[in-house]
Amino acid sequence: MAKKKQAKKQANTSNGFQKYVRWFWTLFLGGISAVVLMFLLASWGVFGALPDHTVLENPKTNLATEIISSDGKTLGKFYFNDNRTPVSFDELPKHLVDALVATEDARFYEHSGVDARGTLRAVVKLGSGGGASTISQQLAKQLFHGEGSSNIAERVLQKVKEWIIAIKLERQYTKEEIIAMYFNIYDFGNNADGIRSAASIYFDKEPNELDIKESAMLVGMFKNSSLYNPRDHRNPIGTRNRRNVVLNQMEKYDYINTKTSDSLKALELGLRYSPQSHRDGIATYFRAYLDGFMKDWIRNNPKPDGEKYNLYGDGLKVYTTIDSRMQNYAEEAVQRHMPRLQAEFDNQNTPERNPTAPFLDLDKNEIESLMNRGMRQSERWRVMKKDGKSDKEIIASFDKPTAMSIFSWKGEIDTIMKPMDSMRYYKKFLHPGMMSMDPLTGHVKAWVGGMNYRHFQYDHVKQSKRQVGSTFKPFVYATAIDQLHLSPCYKMPQSQITIEALKFGNPEPWTPKNSDGNYGGEVTLQAALANSVNTITARLMDKVGPQPVIDLVEKLGVESNIPAVPSIGLGTADLSVYEMVAAYSTFANQGVYTKPVMVTHIEDKNGTVLYQFTPESRDVISAETAYVTVKLMEGVTRVGSGARLRRTWMPKTGVYPEIITGYPYEFKNPIAGKTGTTQNQSDGWFMGMVPNLVTGVWVGAEDRATHFKTITYGQGAAMALPIWGMYMRSCIDDEDLGISTSDFEAPKDLTIQVDCDDYVEAGDETVPSEEIPDELDF
CATH class of the missing domain: 3.40.710.10 (DD-peptidase/beta-lactamase superfamily)
Structure with a gap:
């Protein structure tokens, strides 16, 4: 009897164990199946369209039109939001690529788009040990679905899509092409879209001219280009510390030695900030002329399919006759002479010496007529008229003190001035x-x-x-x-x-x-x-x-x-x-x-x-x-x-x-x-x-x-x-x-x-x- 009870107990235990085993395998295989099914459904577009083969071959990014001087320098660009001019992998210095791999994806050359070890680590540590996104996944995110959602379910689906697109990218492109695409797509802030704009705006260099510390700073911005922006005075120490983290990573993976790392970490950022906007930089007036030239050309020269070229997004290259060296010499000559000439003019036209300053040979009524004509030809008048304001309202606004930034040869002056007074102020300039x-x-x-x-x-x-x-x-x-x-x-x-x-x-x-x-x-x-x-x-x-x-x-x-x-x-x-x-x-x-x-x-x-x-x-x-x-x-x-x-x-x-x-x-x-x-x-x-x-x-x-x-x-x-x-x-x-x-x-x-x-x-x-x-x- 006892033996029967023991045998029955063992059978029950065995059955219970087998039950748990069955449940384990059911859950395990079910989980695997669910994951596989989720990937299949995602790849089939059930959770939203994924880029097809043709889109992956030609990912859509806005490319700025580049204005190139006769001596091969970039004079400026035409763009709306994206100041981006792509470069090839061969144009990237080795230490820039090394800095990216060491910091963002140390096993980049070993995986096929998804880093299993990194993913498993992220799951086990719930993300506290670092993210699991590879460079390919980050590129997929930048190219095709942008920022993540705050909803957990949506975030999981986005991550799945990210994995699928990353794998497709790895099949479509070489590792070198993926790195180049990632550098070209990233927004470094301050109109620095892509590595070429970033190198030019922050260091006044082409990418292949960057040194190690400059490359480390730019790679450090991949973590958060807003937080680690060298032009943002709110976090100057953080930007330098982030650069030094990149140098530490380069040392960790033997891209640089300890001596080099320590010496570079002691240096300042070494910025040479050169803003690239439509109103700054070299040859601004020529570029304004060229804007009109290009719009006329585009109007009369459609694409083979009949569509018009997009001056601000099609990545055209305009080769000009302007020599950047001679242009600089010309602008320097103007900058040297005009302040001196203006100073002498101002000295001769003080209100004491010339009551009608800055005008000569005009009486009070003539000056009033000239100023009223200038008021009606001003940008303020045009904008307010477009907004439906009456002439009376617009005229009144010219006598209302307004905060503004005005030009002087010693730099811009922030002041409060009546627009009418600012007009008279500007009339004095030669x-x-x-x-x-x-x-x-x-x-x-x-x-x-x-x-x-x-x-x-x-x-x-x-x-x-x-x-x-x-x-x-x-x-x-x-x-x-x-x-x-x-x-x-x-x-x-x-x-x-x-x-x-x-x-x-x-x-x-x-x-x-x-x-x-x-x-x-x-x-x-x-x-x-x-x-x-x-x-x-x-x-x-x-x-x-x-x-x-x-x-x-x-x-x-x-x-x-x-x-x-x-x-x-x-x-x-x-x-x-x-x-x-x-x-x-x-x-x-x-x-x-x-x-x-x-x-x-x-x-x-x-x-x-x-x-x-x-x-x-x-x-x-x-x-x-x-x-x-x-x-x-x-x-x-x-x-x-x-x-x-x-x-x-x-x-x-x-x-x-x-x-x-x-x-x-x-x-x-x-x-x-x-x-x-x-x-x-x-x-x-x-x-x-x-x-x-x-x-x-x-x-x-x-x-x-x-x-x-x-x-x-x-x-x-x-x-x-x-x-x-x-x-x-x-x-x-x-x-x-x-x-x-x-x-x-x-x-x-x-x-x-x-x-x-x-x-x-x-x-x-x-x-x-x-x-x-x-x-x-x-």
Whole structure:
């Protein structure tokens, strides 16, 4: 009996044990089956669509359009939200990849998308021992489903999808491609989308130029780019500590040794913050022009399937003619000269010295009318009008103190000011416009449309048109040389001349005056142009007539309307810097006009060429006429208003003090040029040429009623020439640019005498050069 009870007990125990075993296997296999089923259902899209094969091949990311200089530098980008330009794995330095693997996924090269050990550890420790996401899973999350949900069930499903996509990515791409994609997709903050933007914005480098500590900082940001942002002053120590964690991981996995790790951890972050926004960085005004150029091109050049290109998301590459080095030299010259010039202008236009400051020659009613017109043309007016505000409400807002950030040459000033007062404040500023171009190819090398695009967005290269003053005179001389075959040594009387009414359609007689009041004797054409003798230009205009001059100027690429009156010879026409540089380039290019070129070609994100520019050029004048005109303009920089370019001494006193001119420039090479100043000093110009570079500079205020009172500072030689001088000094000193210091090439069939030492007029035994007064050589 006892044996039966014991046997029964053992059988019951056995049955109970087997029951538990069955339950265990049922739960285990059921769990496995449930997991498998969940993965199958997820892969079938039951819990939401997964990317298919084609999407995995071409994951959708917004790629910024990149603007590339002629010397291979990124000038800027066009983008809405994603400032992303992808790089290949080969462009990533090894230590950057090592830092990522050591910190984010030490077994990256061993798994196939999901790290089983890491996952098991995360499950056992409930995530306290670190996350289980591999680089492939993090890439899947970035590409296809974004941030996780707060709901546990949804988080589990998202993780399942993440695993499936990660495995698919591993099958579709190599390990190297996955790493490159992850670096390219990540948002590092401050418009730094992707590693290339991050390297540029935080360290002003390309990715392959990063050093180990810089790479460690950027990899550290993968944990949380907001929390560990080096520009965020709330957590400066945390950002450095996070970088050092990455260095510790690199040491742990033997990518660097202890000595290297310790030395790097002691260093500062070494930021060189270079923001990339549409209103910051290099060549901002040129980029604004290019934005319009690209939109026009996109409008007229659809994709093969008929869709339009997306300037802000298709990853186009725009190759420009701008040379980043020359652009920097141009912007530096503006930054050096304009604050000095503005300081002198402000000194002369204090309310005590000028009650109508910053305006001159205007009465109270005229100033009020000017300000009201400016108010109605302002951005504030446009925005408020669009919002449905009445004129009365908008006008009232201009007298309401408002918090704002205003421009100054010492940096932005945060202040509270009435918008009307801020308008008057901005009216006092003098503005620059500058363009530099290769006359042979037409390639525009530098473009400075103003001094600060964030505050002044009107472009003074192509948009603005202002009176050109005496810089127009070479066109008159060129016409006369072409028609009359005159030599630079030909002499004409300086005496006053009156061009009779209606001779050239004039409503009344015109009698120009010389600025120095000198009307005695004769001077050569070379001396007359060098010293801007108005009466000589008027005599030439009287001989050739306005219309032939206008015809020539139009052939030189000037599209602005110019009235057919003799006074245009003294520069009454309003032209742009862009037009003037293109026109002058014809003289340097032996009489051949070449249309300015800003874009050489455009590529799509795959490198396929979508646009290739076609040069546009035409013969305008003979090589002889062009050369003789150039020789005339060389006199301006030898003995005329541009002679200061050659001085090797620094004046201590005088009408052109050091603070304005930037002396000495010490040019010894041939330079052809012309200064220009309008009648009341509203506009100052300098056009300067060497054989392979033509550069034009304009300086003036927004309103012509804002100007220097006297010609001491208000002439082109003081306002514009210094910018040209400093820019060209930098360009010539940079031997890699190859700026010519040689003579302009003379045509082989030159028949016009340009050397005045050998020139004798018909029937005259006197050498005119001996009659040139000594005082001209100043």
